[in-house]
Amino acid sequence: MESNIGPTEQLRLRFGEDIFIEQETKDSIVSLWLPLDKLKVVLLFVKTELPKPFQFFYDLTAIDERSRKKDPLYPSTYFTLVYHLFSFERNDFLRLKVALTGEYPVVPTAIHLWANANWYEREVYDMFGIKFEGHPHLKRILMPLTWEGYPLRKEHPARATEMGSFQLWDDKMDREQAALQFKPEEWGLARHSEDSDFMFLNIGPQHPGTHGVLRIVLQLDGEDIVDAVPDIGFHHRGAEKMAERQSWHTYIPYTDRIDYLGGVINNLAYLLSVENLAGIKVPPRAQVIRVMMCEFFRISSHLVWFGTFAQDVGQLSPVFYMFTDRERVFDVVEAICGDRMHPNWFRIGGVAQDLPIGWETLVKKFIDYFPVKLKEYDKLVLRNTLFKARTVGIGIFTQDEAIEWGVTGAGLRACGLEWDFRKKRPYSGYEMFDFDIPTGNHGDCYDRATVRVEEMRQSLRIIEQCMKNMPEGPYKSDHHLATPPIKKNTLKDIETLITHFLGVTWGPVIPPGESMICTEAAKGANSYYAISDGNTSPYRMRIRTPSFAHIQMLPYISRGYTVADLLSILGAMDYVLADIDR
Amino acid sequence: MDDAIIHRLWIIAGVLAGLLIVAPGLIWLERRMLALWQDRYGPNRAGPFGLLIVLADTLKLFFKEDWIPPFADKFVFVIAPTIVVVTVLLSFIVVPFAPGVMVSDLNIGILYFLAMSSLGAYSIILGGWASNNKYSLLGAMRGAAQMISYEVFMGLSMMGVVLLxxxxxxxxxxxxxxxxxxxxxxxxxxxxxxxAGIAETHRLPFDIPESESELIAGFHSEYSSMKFGLFFVGEYLGIILISSLTVSLYFGGWLGPDFLPPLLWFCLKTFAFICFFILLRASLPRPRYDQLMEYGWKIMLPIALLNLVVTAGVILMYK
Structure with missing residues (x-):
């Protein structure tokens, strides 16, 4: 089989011409519809037999199509299952879509092909009620076990006010409490082995080491971890559901709060998809401003991680120094965006405002200040023998394992794969910047730490280039869908006035289509799969976050280590609960 | 009553009062010092330099609900925190503060101190066990292992001084x-x-029985109010004890040039070590439990033995 032809041709060669229907999408990702009965063999084929296979299971989600405007060309009327696969060798995504019929469809599982399909399938089940045949543990993952209905189905109410007043009758309370009872068997944990009784330790959801409402059930033999089962969903706020009732513009502040340490990096991931759908070209100045702010937030996010990681292994002081430095980042962010952690500052088509007068001085001050501190932290933390003793050789995974489990970001780079979406699939003008991709060799906690620290240096380089080469020009596109629209000509010509009025009151109407652009967020690959049916709000918004995939790997990499090591592993993972649960 | 007994009673009262004032004062000192090293202010509101925080803390501890969890072993749960305070306070009997200022000059002083500190380990084990909490149990288990193994070479290390x-x-x-x-x-x-002394007082980097970020508070997770306060005070008394012993054993105790009284020399030297303890806490991460044990048995113990043998050999040569 030829390897230089595209995946569509290869799939057609193998399975026949009429099996696949190709769909045009704005993001130029190959999107193929295939019948449900072929799903199993096609997935097997693209993972194992296809030359340059799609070995990375990037995302799985579903779309409830039942309230979409009927279109004879659109092949799905009930539910659509969407697989996003990625190939590092091809540097390309593959989108496989399956039309499902019936109210509660059943689909074969893909766990035997990709280990990380497990949680994605559970999420689809939890949110849509789509069952996966052969899944070993198909239970709710984000919603409480006692939840009624499937939240992302269109008939499920989006607001509490649509649900009637909440009453906690005694029987309901008993049911809820009974569901909270811990029975190891339900978690797939045995109580005894041949020669010992296990102890179950419940870490979280309130625990200083989990950095948020994460619960981990540990199966312990002495202090050795036999198994660890993460329990997530405590921070679930239905961000994807909210998108369906927000306008394209008013959804931006919600994205800030997905990876709440990442600030505008989230805005960017969302807006790239939306702008791509709308066909907006962002002017160069806006692009460079965006890149600069994203890199500031990358530094800020990494600083929080660095400090808390040191604290997790028992070092009390660094976190204070690093939070102080983070304040310096926020000084700049605040001066430019007007807010610190969640500035909600990017807009469809550009940014909210032009840079303030004197911004260069602020940025320059930070660029001069920070490298010295980083050097100090190297001495204080990274070169500390005790710190090394706690992190070197702990939580190792190889490149293959990382790909198998959907690891992206610093975790992947620490295993030696030089992969950064900013470099490999540049967006927002990252191709214009000169920076390196730091990598590690061993894939242990220490390497993940050194990679992140080096990334801060690279971010600083990018910021410096932004500062020196900031282009002149508008900070927002003059496209009619850019929001809020430019007001300059509104009082001169009626067409502009109408567009402006509609854009401000209803919000922009984004043309139908779908788009997903993968970005390198502070914690790994982050993307928004935006689906528009030509309305003022998204028809469906799927958020693929890195932390979800990373925390799924926790049991796999923590087995055999001790409780103390678990804290190192968690610390080095760099997750944020809102990024896991959305 | 003869004068000697009255004199001794005065010393006991003085030592007790001094320690019980200094130990809570250390809370303030530690928080201020940590703050200084961590670019913060620390407690600076109540009273001059925030000194009254000590009073506020103590009052708060007294008025907190004295909670004994229903699943705990009541008797042991109550006894455990008192053990640590009692054993440490009793250890001070043999500490020479200045010429003549000493509760009792036992001729087995060092052995007595070792015995008391061994008894102190019970406090952690019993506290963790009686709490009937898995985190506490893990902490107690670690604490017991740590204190017993570090006592072995703590004793050995002191023998050099005894020989000399x-x-x-x-x-x-x-x-x-x-x-x-x-x-x-x-x-x-x-x-x-x-x-070994740091390990004995289970302070960072040897705070493995507590290890905040893993075991929350380890062996004293379930304790509140003054029972927790006793563990707290016990820890600070432990710091003072180890500091004053270090000074007595290796830094000439009260000895010093004449321009300062011996008691003051002793206090100054001890204070320096207390600050050192706090500085350690501000700067070092915590090793893992098994690494700590390995370090103790594989490195510290051989060195302690070697030190003892060499000291003994040298003394024999010159006699």
Missing amino acids: SGSFSLNTIVEAQKDMWFIIPQFAGFVIFLI
Whole structure:
């Protein structure tokens, strides 16, 4: 089989011409519809037999199509299952879509092909009620076990006010409490082995080491971890559901709060998809401003991680120094965006405002200040023998394992794969910047730490280039869908006035289509799969976050280590609960 | 009553009062010092330099609900925190603060101290066990292992000093340092003693029984109010004890140039070590439990033994 032809041709060669229907999408990702009965063999084929296979299971989600405007060309009327696969060798995504019929469809599982399909399938089940045949543990993952209905189905109410007043009758309370009872068997944990009784330790959801409402059930033999089962969903706020009732513009502040340490990096991931759908070209100045702010937030996010990681292994002081430095980042962010952690500052088509007068001085001050501190932290933390003793050789995974489990970001780079979406699939003008991709060799906690620290240096380089080469020009596109629209000509010509009025009151109407652009967020690959049916709000918004995939790997990499090591592993993972649960 | 007994009662009262004032004062000192090293202010509101935070903290501890969890073993749960305070306070009997200012000059002073600190380990084990909480149990387990193993070479490290001075009495040991502090011939012994001492007081980097970020508060997770307060005070008393012993054994105790009274010399030296303890807490991460044990048995113990053998050999040669 030829390897230089595209995946569509290869799939057609193998399975026949009429099996696949190709769909045009704005993001130029190959999107193929295939019948449900072929799903199993096609997935097997693209993972194992296809030359340059799609070995990375990037995302799985579903779309409830039942309230979409009927279109004879659109092949799905009930539910659509969407697989996003990625190939590092091809540097390309593959989108496989399956039309499902019936109210509660059943689909074969893909766990035997990709280990990380497990949680994605559970999420689809939890949110849509789509069952996966052969899944070993198909239970709710984000919603409480006692939840009624499937939240992302269109008939499920989006607001509490649509649900009637909440009453906690005694029987309901008993049911809820009974569901909270811990029975190891339900978690797939045995109580005894041949020669010992296990102890179950419940870490979280309130625990200083989990950095948020994460619960981990540990199966312990002495202090050795036999198994660890993460329990997530405590921070679930239905961000994807909210998108369906927000306008394209008013959804931006919600994205800030997905990876709440990442600030505008989230805005960017969302807006790239939306702008791509709308066909907006962002002017160069806006692009460079965006890149600069994203890199500031990358530094800020990494600083929080660095400090808390040191604290997790028992070092009390660094976190204070690093939070102080983070304040310096926020000084700049605040001066430019007007807010610190969640500035909600990017807009469809550009940014909210032009840079303030004197911004260069602020940025320059930070660029001069920070490298010295980083050097100090190297001495204080990274070169500390005790710190090394706690992190070197702990939580190792190889490149293959990382790909198998959907690891992206610093975790992947620490295993030696030089992969950064900013470099490999540049967006927002990252191709214009000169920076390196730091990598590690061993894939242990220490390497993940050194990679992140080096990334801060690279971010600083990018910021410096932004500062020196900031282009002149508008900070927002003059496209009619850019929001809020430019007001300059509104009082001169009626067409502009109408567009402006509609854009401000209803919000922009984004043309139908779908788009997903993968970005390198502070914690790994982050993307928004935006689906528009030509309305003022998204028809469906799927958020693929890195932390979800990373925390799924926790049991796999923590087995055999001790409780103390678990804290190192968690610390080095760099997750944020809102990024896991959305 | 004869004068000697009255004199001794005065010393006991003085030592007790002094320690019970200094120990809570250390809370303030530690918080301020940590703050200084961590670019913060620390408690600076209540009273001058925030000193009254000590009073506020104590009052708060007294008025907190004294909670004994229903699943705990009540008797042991109550007894455990008192053990740590009692054993540490009793250890101070043998500490020579200044010439004549000493509760009792036992001729087995060092052995007595070792015995007391061994008893102190019970406090952690019993506290963790009686709490009937898995985190506490893990903490207690770690604490027991740590304290027992570090006591082994703590004892051995002190034998060098005993050999040099020919006595177990701390008073004699201090006087034997008139010409030269034992830190010079016994440097290895000093380092081992200090490390073992930190482990004995389970302070960072050896706070493995507590390890905040893993076991929350370890063996005292379930304790509240003054029972928690006792663990807290016990820890600070432990710091003072180890500091004052280090000073007596290796830094000439109360000895010093004449321009300051001996008691003041003793206090100054001890204070320096207390600050060192706090600085350690501000700067070092915590090793893992098994690494700590490995370090103890594979490195510290051989060095302690070697130190003892070499010291004994040298003394035999010159006799």
